[in-house]
């Protein structure tokens with residue numbers, strides 16, 4: 001059946017969404033854009049005990065920063081509103097009851113103590129992973145094991161109950177995963193998951209399936225951690241008689257630690273000095289890539305590569321290029337290793353693609369915060385020159401502070417090695433020569449200085465490090481003549497004069 005393509009990103013607001021969650025959102029987004037469909041943002045907040053205020057806004061803002069946009073959702077509404085499951089609460093009971101009527105679900109009255117006792121009993125009998133399933137259900141307090149009258153009496157009495165799925169014995173549950181191919185389970189391995197809780201809320205399993213059905217979702221793209229839940233979901237579709245419109249599934253590979261030993265964890269960010277989150281969230285002690293000076297273009301580029309590859313050598317992609325190249329066939333099954341160095345490399349590449357003016361826009365708020373003022377035109381030229389040397393936006397300033405104020409410290413080592421008092425006069429003449437260059441641009445400064453060096457038999461190694469330290473204080477930085485061009489004649493000459501006075505102190 002050909003249906004309009006509809007995907008959803010369905011996070012639970014249980015804390016700050018880290019980059020793994022945003023990768024899921026991104027893959028959904030790329031697929032929708034590629035095939036022309038609609039993307040929904042649904043908030044799955046049925047577990048009130050894990051609810052964290054602010055988490056919903058955080059995920060919305062994180063997606064917005066990455067350029068992941070939605071067609072329907074909690075923040076924008078749409079034809080299937082509300083999109084927040086807690087606001088859809090009253091609707092799910094009917095579906096749980098439908099399954100009871102069809103004989104696919106049942107009431108269970110077991111107390112936490114009784115459940116605990118069952119687990120302990122089974123462990124003692126040598127079962128390491130006891131479950132509430134087609135065998136155990138016969139011995140528990142539920143509407144399958146109890147008489148009809150007793151069940152009625154308990155319900156009338158207001159005894160708390162949950163509704164559990166009645167997983168059949170020995171049925172094959174098979175579905176086609178867009179990444180993994182055919183996946184099959186035997187229903188005997190599956191437990192009788194709770195569908196509806198005693199607090200009147202559905203569980204994730206029921207709400208997820210019902211909403212995907214009602215919202216006419218055609219593809220479920222989510223992390224591998226949900227693969228074990230998929231057979232229960234497939235069974236639920238079957239029980240409702242919705243198999244015809246069951247979405248296709250794609251379970252994305254895990255994101256692994258840089259060493260490849262296990263799943264990337266929240267703490268790994270601190271370990272590598274690389275935030276695993278999109279945005280700062282002060283109250284939760286979370287630092288974000290945005291505030292670190294990471295570009296959203298680079299973010300989606302490197303997230304796309306965490307599990308997918310284009311099958312060519314191309315690594316740097318714009319959003320449009322990602323949309324064009326993206327496909328499920330090229331998503332791997334095995335875990336994708338997160339590499340902070342590679343992530344930085346992506347940022348460098350995208351910074352280099354930006355103009356001085358675009359970078360100046362991004363650097364300006366950072367300078368404002370530091371109280372540093374710079375002429376716009378000058379700032380653009382500095383950014384243009386520094387972009388080859390910056391990994392994050394603030395590096396445009398941090399690695400080139402000499403562009404924004406006087407030099408406070410000089411590289412003494414270089415001065416001691418290279419400076420000789422006899423050079424004083426030669427240098428004064430060189431400065432005068434530099435001052436006489438009328439068209440003060442990189443090529444004419446370069447040829448002017450080099451001519452002077454040739455006439456006076458001076459080697460590069462004798463002059464260039466000293467010029468560099470005089471102009472920047474440090475040995476690192478952009479090419480010396482380009483630096484002079486941006487600094488301008490007055491400042492350059494003034495710095496050279498100041499330096500040769502100071503150089504003598506370091507002998």
Ligand code: GLU
Nearest residue numbers: 010011012044208222226
């Ligand atoms: N609410 C689930 C989560 O937090 C969604 C899983 C799914 O997409 O089905 O990731």
